[in-house]
Amino acid sequence: MEITSTFENDQEIPVRYTCMGLNISPPFTFHYVPSAAKSLVLIVEDVDATPAPWRHWHVFNIPPATTSVAEGTVPAGGTEGLCNNHTFGYEGPCPKYFSGTHHYWFRLYALDTMLDLPPESEPDEVLNAMQGHLLETATLIGTCKQS
Numbered sequence: 710m711e712i713t714s715t716f717e718n719d720q721e722i723p724v725r726y727t728c729m730g731l732n733i734s735p736p737f738t739f740h741y742v743p744s745a746a747k748s749l750v751l752i753v754e755d756v757d758a759t760p761a762p763w764r765h766w767h768v769f770n771i772p773p774a775t776t777s778v779a780e781g782t783v784p785a786g787g788t789e790g791l792c793n794n795h796t797f798g799y800e801g802p803c804p805k806y807f808s809g810t811h812h813y814w815f816r817l818y819a820l821d822t823m824l825d826l827p828p829e830s831e832p833d834e835v836l837n838a839m840q841g842h843l844l845e846t847a848t849l850i851g852t853c854k855q856s
Contacts, residue, residue, distance in 0.1 A: 711740040722851035728803035733781035746773035746819040802853035810854040
């Protein structure tokens, strides 16, 4: 399984997807999703943040037939959960809150089940519900640095 976007793995995230730009989610393409998948989960986290990781966005119960997600949109059919201090919506990297270079993991999970969770679910609740249901994981790493 693979997740791609407008930036290459381990390269800088374009400004438009950060707080210094439009602060909208990047577009994604999902490749090679396992045929046994019943749902997908997308979690975006800053692994260098304090506290670590800082979860910038998550969407669960994405239909496994999803192959692309347009920028600034929630994957069709998916359920957006709470992140960023208990709020809905994508929050892009924001270098005014950190120094140095931070790494953002855009992680796609293929599950053998749908998650029976409300939209108000926090990422840890989703990760706990995923236990025992993971088929494959794909990671795209983007960076952002303070200018």
